[in-house]
Each structure stands twice: as structure tokens, then as C-alpha cells.
Amino acid sequence: MSRFFSKSLESLAPYTPGEQPKASGLVKLNTNENPYGPGPKVGAVLREQTAELLRLYPDPECSELVAAIETYYNLSDGQVMVGNGSDEILGFAFLAFTDVDKKIVFPDTSYGFYPVFGRVFKAACETVPLKADLTIDPSDYYQAGGTVVIANPNAPTGIGLTREQIRGILDNNRDNLVIIDEAYVDFGAESCVPLIGDYENLLVIQTFSKSRSLAGCRVGFALGNKELIADLNRIKYSFNPYNLDRLAIRIATAAINDKEYFEATTREIMDTRDWFGLEMAKRGFGCLPSQANFVFAKHVGVNGKSSGKMSGKAYFEALRTKNILVRYFDKPGIDDYVRITIGTKAEMEQLLAATDVILEEANPTL
Numbered sequence: 214m215s216r217f218f219s220k221s222l223e224s225l226a227p228y229t230p231g232e233q234p235k236a237s238g239l240v241k242l243n244t245n246e247n248p249y250g251p252g253p254k255v256g257a258v259l260r261e262q263t264a265e266l267l268r269l270y271p272d273p274e275c276s277e278l279v280a281a282i283e284t285y286y287n288l289s290d291g292q293v294m295v296g297n298g299s300d301e302i303l304g305f306a307f308l309a310f311t312d313v314d315k316k317i318v319f320p321d322t323s324y325g326f327y328p329v330f331g332r333v334f335k336a337a338c339e340t341v342p343l344k345a346d347l348t349i350d351p352s353d354y355y356q357a358g359g360t361v362v363i364a365n366p367n368a369p370t371g372i373g374l375t376r377e378q379i380r381g382i383l384d385n386n387r388d389n390l391v392i393i394d395e396a397y398v399d400f401g402a403e404s405c406v407p408l409i410g411d412y413e414n415l416l417v418i419q420t421f422s423k424s425r426s427l428a429g430c431r432v433g434f435a436l437g438n439k440e441l442i443a444d445l446n447r448i449k450y451s452f453n454p455y456n457l458d459r460l461a462i463r464i465a466t467a468a469i470n471d472k473e474y475f476e477a478t479t480r481e482i483m484d485t486r487d488w489f490g491l492e493m494a495k496r497g498f499g500c501l502p503s504q505a506n507f508v509f510a511k512h513v514g515v516n517g518k519s520s521g522k523m524s525g526k527a528y529f530e531a532l533r534t535k536n537i538l539v540r541y542f543d544k545p546g547i548d549d550y551v552r553i554t555i556g557t558k559a560e561m562e563q564l565l566a567a568t569d570v571i572l573e574e575a576n577p578t579l
């Protein structure tokens with residue numbers, strides 16, 4: 214740290230992104246990317262472009278993309294804004310809706326960026342423990358006394374709340390904003406977008422990175438009532454008015470307009486996930502009930518014997534030696550688990566075969 218760095222940010226601990234390996238040939242199941250890649254309509258848009266596209270500044274309102282999202286969700290003008298990944302929108306939201314004396318409340322086990330945003334934007338943070346089964350108890354967030362942020366489904370557990378449970382949180386926080394981060398909602402959970410008309414205290418945030426296979430393009434969006442969206446735009450125009458480049462606007466518009474490809478690929482991922490959970494159970498792993506494109510799995514023993522149990526860290530490291538990347542969080546309460554992104558069926562078969570070898574090597578007698 215240089216002697217010029219802000220004193221008030223000295224203790225800032227940045228977010229640690231999952232590894233993006235330089236080497237090829239790895240089975241990459243560590244950052245919840247979509248194995249199927251962008252659809253044919255995105256490919257067509259890319260092929261049409263020339264370098265001339267990049268001469269002018271982009272449309273700061275991203276009107277073409279915003280209109281496509283409004284149409285997709287049947288929302289009206291002014292209820293959507295887009296950002297450079299949903300991380301940027303979350304950042305805008307933390308700036309707009311928290312303060313030193315306006316706290317932010319979120320689960321103690323959730324997306325690792327929330328506490329970092331809290332720190333960098335100098336918001337008072339309050340974390341709420343998950344229940345022993347790693348679920349969220351909605352009533353823990355009633356009368357929260359500050360802005361609530363909940364990932365639904367939660368990360369890294371994959372467990373979702375129902376729309377009715379979130380309605381309960383909204384009903385019991387009439388004077389608090391409730392932000393629902395729906396990064397994984399398209400993999401089987403209930404979206405809160407249909408509640409936007411009923412609740413002026415609801416802001417929904419989604420991303421093109423997971424279900425729409427555009428992690429490398431950096432596009433996320435917020436949906437809510439006009440005043441909330443205007444607040445976010447106020448921050449955006451004070452910070453980075455051209456937050457999406459011209460290519461990203463076109464690509465994301467093509468992606469949201471390709472409903473057919475989106476539905477086929479998300480269905481495939483959900484089917485693979487459900488099959489994979491059963492295969493892992495045969496190998497002595499328990500997976501939390503996931504509504505996301507990953508599972509949170511821990512080894513509970515072999516053939517009913519807990520003596521053969523493998524720790525999360527040992528399993529993570531053993532997979533790494535077999536060129537399979539998953540995510541491990543060295544954090545009390547979840548350090549028995551690894552988070553495994555759902556890839557293609559062939560990738561999951563590779564992981565299962567490697568797991569068989571790892572278990573055999575660890576317990577040759579079982």
C-alpha cells in the first residue's frame with residue numbers, strides 16, 4: 214500500500230474472484246459460468262460488426278437494451294436500468310441506499326461481494342446467521358431497520374426462498390428497501406419481478422452472466438419502480454455514464470430476444486444438476502437442494518461409514534490435481550462443502566470419474 218492510499222480504506226479487504234486459469238485443458242466448474250456459450254443470435258450480431266462501431270460513444274441510456282428487457286418482463290418505461298455486470302449495479306445500489314447511519318442487512322453466508330461493497334461505500338453492515346440447515350429464515354429480516362439484501366437463490370448454498378416468503382419480508386419492511394439479487398433465479402426459483410407493481414420498496418437485480426451465458430460481456434440489470442431506477446441512474450451519471458460499450462448493448466439485446474435458446478439451455482442445466490445430485494449421493498455426498506446452476510456438496514461418508522469421510526478442502530485439492538476446478542470457501546459453517554458449477558453432462562461425468570478415483574485413493578479398504 215502506498216503512503217497516498219486513503220486512510221479510511223486501509224483495512225479494506227477486496228473481493229477474491231474465483232480463479233480464471235491461463236492454462237487450457239482444465240474442467241472449469243468454479244465460477245458458475247454457463248457451459249453452453251452464447252446462442253446463435255449473439256454469434257450473428259458479432260459477425261455483423263466492423264471496427265467503425267467503436268468510433269462513437271455508446272448510448273448512455275442503453276435504450277435498445279432497456280426496451281428489450283422491459284418488453285421481456287412486461288414492465289413500463291423507466292422501470293429498468295442496465296450496468297456493467299450486476300456487480301456494478303449492486304455497487305450503485307450500495308452507494309444509493311446505504312450510509313454510515315443507514316445500515317445494510319444481509320445473511321452472513323451469501324455473495325462475498327456484499328461485505329466488500331459495505332466497506333468500500335462506508336455503510337454500516339449487519340449480518341444475519343443462516344439457520345443450522347443453511348436456509349434463510351425470512352422472519353429474521355422483518356423490521357430490519359435498514360436496507361435488506363438477499364440473493365435468491367442464495368449463494369453459495371443454491372437454496373431459494375419462495376415468492377411468498379419474500380412477500381413476507383416486503384410486507385414487514387414497508388419503510389426499508391429490500392434488494393433481491395436474482396443472479397441464479399432462472400435455474401428454477403421464483404422471481405420477484407411480478408411483485409414490482411405491488412411494492413415500491415422492492416428492487417430486483419439480475420445478470421446476463423449465468424443463465425444468458427455472457428459472463429465475459431459484463432451486463433446486469435435492475436428492475437423496480439421508477440423512483441428507485443431514477444436513484445440508480447443518478448449514481449450512474451455521477452460516476453460512469455457510458456457504463457456499457459456499444460458491442461455489449463447489441464450483444465445483450467440479441468441474448469434477451471433469444472428466448473428459445475435461453476429456455477433450452479437453462480432446462481438442460483437443471484436436468485444435468487438433478488441427475489448429478491443423484492450421482493453424487495451414490496458416492497456418499499450430500500448436496501443441498503439447489504435452484505441454481507451449481508450444487509453445494511459435502512462428503513458425508515462411504516457406504517454409511519463416516520470414517521471414510523473426506524473434508525471439503527481435501528476433496529477440492531484432490532480435484533485440482535486432476536485438473537478439475539471447483540470452489541472452496543475456508544469459512545466456519547461451510548468449510549465441509551465445495552461448490553460445483555453445473556457444466557455439460559460430459560464435464561460432470563469427468564468429475565464423477567475423478568471422484569471415484571479420489572475416494573478409492575483415500576480409502577483403498579472401503
Ligand SMILES: *Cc1c(COP(=O)(O)O)cnc(C)c1O
Pocket residue numbers: 297298299300301324364368394396419420421422428431432433
Ligand atoms: C455472479 C453473481 C453476481 C454478479 O454477476 P455479474 O457477472 O457481475 O453480473 C451477483 N450476485 C451473485 C449472487 C452472483 O453469484
